[in-house]
Amino acid sequence: MAPTPTRLRFGIVSSDSRLPAWAGQCVRQLRSCGAAELVLWIRDAAQQNGSSWEYHGVLHRLYRRHWLERRSTALAPVELAPELGAAQRLDCAASGAGCDARALQQIRELGLDFILCFDDRALASELLEVARLGVWSYEHAISSAPYFREVLEGSARTRVELLQRRPGRTTSLYRGFFGTCQASWVNTIERAFWGSTDWCARVCAELSALGPERFEQSRSLTSDGAAAAPRNRELLGLLTKSARSSLEKLWELLFHVEVWNVGIAAESLEQILRQARIDEASVTWCGAHSPGNFIADPFSYVQDGKACVLVEDYVDGKGRICTLSDSLVPERVGLSVDLDLPYHMSYPCIFTEGGETYCVPETYQAGHVSLYKRAGRQWVLVRTLLEGKPVVDPTLFKHEGRYWLLFTLQDDGAWGNQKLYAYYADSLDSEWKPHLLNPVKCDIGSTRPAGSPFVVNGVLYRPSQDCSQTYGGAVVINELRRLSPSEFVELEAARIEPMKNGPYPAGLHTLNPMGEQAVFDSKKFSFDWLAWRKNWSRLHEVFR
Numbered sequence: 001m002a003p004t005p006t007r008l009r010f011g012i013v014s015s016d017s018r019l020p021a022w023a024g025q026c027v028r029q030l031r032s033c034g035a036a037e038l039v040l041w042i043r044d045a046a047q048q049n050g051s052s053w054e055y056h057g058v059l060h061r062l063y064r065r066h067w068l069e070r071r072s073t074a075l076a077p078v079e080l081a082p083e084l085g086a087a088q089r090l091d092c093a094a095s096g097a098g099c100d101a102r103a104l105q106q107i108r109e110l111g112l113d114f115i116l117c118f119d120d121r122a123l124a125s126e127l128l129e130v131a132r133l134g135v136w137s138y139e140h141a142i143s144s145a146p147y148f149r150e151v152l153e154g155s156a157r158t159r160v161e162l163l164q165r166r167p168g169r170t171t172s173l174y175r176g177f178f179g180t181c182q183a184s185w186v187n188t189i190e191r192a193f194w195g196s197t198d199w200c201a202r203v204c205a206e207l208s209a210l211g212p213e214r215f216e217q218s219r220s221l222t223s224d225g226a227a228a229a230p231r232n233r234e235l236l237g238l239l240t241k242s243a244r245s246s247l248e249k250l251w252e253l254l255f256h257v258e259v260w261n262v263g264i265a266a267e268s269l270e271q272i273l274r275q276a277r278i279d280e281a282s283v284t285w286c287g288a289h290s291p292g293n294f295i296a297d298p299f300s301y302v303q304d305g306k307a308c309v310l311v312e313d314y315v316d317g318k319g320r321i322c323t324l325s326d327s328l329v330p331e332r333v334g335l336s337v338d339l340d341l342p343y344h345m346s347y348p349c350i351f352t353e354g355g356e357t358y359c360v361p362e363t364y365q366a367g368h369v370s371l372y373k374r375a376g377r378q379w380v381l382v383r384t385l386l387e388g389k390p391v392v393d394p395t396l397f398k399h400e401g402r403y404w405l406l407f408t409l410q411d412d413g414a415w416g417n418q419k420l421y422a423y424y425a426d427s428l429d430s431e432w433k434p435h436l437l438n439p440v441k442c443d444i445g446s447t448r449p450a451g452s453p454f455v456v457n458g459v460l461y462r463p464s465q466d467c468s469q470t471y472g473g474a475v476v477i478n479e480l481r482r483l484s485p486s487e488f489v490e491l492e493a494a495r496i497e498p499m500k501n502g503p504y505p506a507g508l509h510t511l512n513p514m515g516e517q518a519v520f521d522s523k524k525f526s527f528d529w530l531a532w533r534k535n536w537s538r539l540h541e542v543f544r
Helices: 021-032 058-071 101-109 148-153 185-195 199-210 212-217 232-255 269-275 531-541
Strands: 008-014 018-020 036-044 077-079 088-092 114-117 135-138 157-166 169-179 256-265 283-285 293-303 306-315 318-324 335-339 346-353 356-362 368-375 378-387 391-399 402-409 419-425 454-456 459-466 474-484 487-496 507-514 517-527
Touching: 008 199, 018 021, 021 036, 021 077, 021 114, 021 185, 021 199, 036 199, 058 185, 058 232, 088 101, 148 157, 148 185, 148 232, 157 185, 157 199, 169 185, 169 199, 232 256, 232 531, 256 306, 256 507, 256 531, 269 454, 269 487, 269 507, 293 318, 293 346, 293 356, 293 517, 306 335, 306 346, 318 346, 335 378, 346 391, 356 378, 356 391, 368 391, 459 487, 459 507
Parallel strands: 008 036, 008 114, 036 088, 114 135, 256 293, 293 507, 474 507
Antiparallel strands: 018 077, 135 157, 157 169, 256 283, 256 517, 293 306, 306 318, 318 335, 346 356, 356 368, 368 378, 391 402, 402 419, 454 459, 459 474, 474 487, 507 517
């Protein structure tokens, strides 16, 4: 039986009441999550030694002052005072040689569970053990130049960690991955800093519900430590590389559009999982499309004894749900319209139970998730499952007696590619409840759903998209180890790349069973003089 949830008591240590904006957002989310209570502000009276931005050259200093700090909203200073509430203030020497005994006694009397520190100050060793769960800090806050190396070396993902610091020991409380923007160090910082502000609240919810003993058992990772600050030559290398990447990205956004198409592989999902690839020789592609039109997001079901495939039919910026013609792969795509509403529709997730076939399409522009049921030749609206959320790629399935809905959100800061949310219900007509640990996963490389979960040899697998380098770059199949209202654990089992020698080599983002076969979609980039009109909103990826 799970422990009764309790509110954790925490304190903050800083030199004054001004914090970076990302840190202020972290405190705000902690105070509003219901699992934590701010009771103490430790104002460090000692002179802080050094800075989280160690300088090894004049270029680093100039770049930080005149570009990073001016362009980054995450690093902009904000007042902490509005978030302090009724928290006590304690002035003491929190960093350096050590705290005085009187101050330590005052802190102990408050019974703190943890202390938050948002920079690289060398805290007195006594402070690391005065709170039950130590001092919490982000790896990027104690780094000399956060995520510089990832941009310089061309890493697809940026690792972010929330750390627990105790005397002689640093432990990872939570780890996630964000996409590295090769064209902009500023954008990389923005994604990682803003995207991780809810982690403290998430960890508190887990601790409050499961208890520290259970929590400790699941945390065995240790930080690798912060990288050294960049030298002048390295910063010049980054600026040159970023300029080249910016031009390449600008060329792509101004004059290229994504074109998706559906293929059918004459092999099962089990075979694809086992060999970690789709055999190109087994694939038959659907026919060509007209300009500004493509099909994607294929899901299959059986109707009157034959396979049917639902797809998104995308025409001039808007999607609708259609069925491929009976021949499935004609020379030219034959489509019959199933659902066409005033807003964009895509990802027609299929769920079957008790002889009934259901569909949950993506309708994020409408701000709700709806359940449809097949009735003869039509889809009939059953009910609205969720309202008020811009849900992306809602995926409905059943596991161990519960109904689950997994999805991402369009407004999470990464176009719906970054954080996974889970809701569950006892039946299709009952209330849907949020998972205790929402968002249950934060990884640009394996979060966004890529098809219906499936079972092989009693093991549940969940397809997901790798969007670290491009939207829908590949499909990662995860083994779902634990899934309950208070747990979510999955591990990568296979990575399925697009077929590089095929007609659509640039991406793969939906993979589903079709009997003993598999149906999927892949993309290519097509030259279009007017592509900038569709991609205009994304130009900030370059100019920042």
